[in-house]
Structures are given as structure tokens and as C-alpha cells.
Amino acid sequence: MHIEASCHCGAVRFSCEAYAPAPYLRCHCSICRKLGGGGGYAINLGARAESLRVEGEEHLSSYVVKGNTAERKFCRHCGSMLWAFDPTWPDLIHPFASAVDSDLPEPPEAVHMMLGSKANWVRVDARDGETVFEEYPDQSLEDWHRAHGFLG
Numbered sequence: 001m002h003i004e005a006s007c008h009c010g011a012v013r014f015s016c017e018a019y020a021p022a023p024y025l026r027c028h029c030s031i032c033r034k035l036g037g038g039g040g041y042a043i044n045l046g047a048r049a050e051s052l053r054v055e056g057e058e059h060l061s062s063y064v065v066k067g068n069t070a071e072r073k074f075c076r077h078c079g080s081m082l083w084a085f086d087p088t089w090p091d092l093i094h095p096f097a098s099a100v101d102s103d104l105p106e107p108p109e110a111v112h113m114m115l116g117s118k119a120n121w122v123r124v125d126a127r128d129g130e131t132v133f134e135e136y137p138d139q140s141l142e143d144w145h146r147a148h149g150f151l152g
């Protein structure tokens with residue numbers, strides 16, 4: 001699925017082809033919470049790195065967590081988190097759902113991950129039958145999308 005996204009101030013716009021466009025996976029880890037998840041979690045999508053087109057690249061900055069290889073790209077003017085890229089998996093990028101302007105497919109369920117590091121004030125809104133994980137989930141973004149017929 002083709003998705004269009006931008007930062008809040010408009011200095012950076014990007015588009016890409018998402019193979020995993022459904023925003024179902026809520027990550028409650030401390031990195032996601034502090035960088036892009038005001039509600040206590042962030043949602044990343046999966047897209048092909050080769051399809052990434054960026055306008056306003058000169059306004060980008062990136063943040064690499066110490067001891068980690070993933071680069072998180074954000075607008076250096078307004079601070080919007082835009083996407084993550086890990087050179088360990090150079091074919092993929094992970095757009096933050098919060099930056100996406102296109103209508104994304106509505107996932108039939110949410111999966112709640114990294115609850116072992118969630119903030120105490122976060123109420124996990126897990127409905128009946130939804131899965132929760134203390135750490136990483138048992139399915140990759142691609143596996144979940146394939147299993148639910150959302151693979152783009």
C-alpha cells in the first residue's frame with residue numbers, strides 16, 4: 001500500500017510502499033513511549049526501504065539509542081518522529097503511524113507488546129481475545145499481516 005506521511009511543521013514529507021500498513025502493534029517500551037508515544041505506546045508500520053521518497057531531507061535529524069543500531073528519523077524543527085531504519089535490515093523502514101497522512105487499514109485487533117516496561121499510569125486497552133506480551137510478540141509484522149489478509 002502506498003502511504004504518504006509528514007512531520008507536523010511540514011518541512012519533511014515522505015512516501016513509501018508499506019507491506020505492513022495496519023497499525024495494530026502497540027509498543028509500550030520506554031524508547032517508544034518517550035520518543036513518539038504520548039499515550040504510552042507507539043505504533044510502527046513496515047515498508048520497503050527502496051520505495052522511500054523524501055522531500056525536505058535537509059530538515060531531518062536522526063537519533064540512535066546507545067548500544068542500538070536503529071536510526072530514528074525525526075524533523076529537527078518540530079520534533080515529529082517519522083520512521084526508523086536499522087542498517088541490520090537495510091531493505092526495511094518502519095514509519096511511525098503517527099506521522100502518516102493516508103488512511104490506514106483499520107486492524108481487527110491490537111497486539112500489545114513490551115508491557116514489562118510500560119509506565120505505571122498506562123491503562124492497556126486490551127479487548128477480549130487480544131494478545132499481550134511482556135516483551136516481543138510471537139509474530140513479525142509480516143506474519144501478522146499475512147495471517148490477517150492485510151499484507152500489502
Ligand SMILES: [Zn+2]
Pocket residue numbers: 007008009010011012075076077078079080
Ligand atoms: Zn517538522
Ligand SMILES: [Zn+2]
Pocket residue numbers: 027028029030031032033114
Ligand atoms: Zn518500542
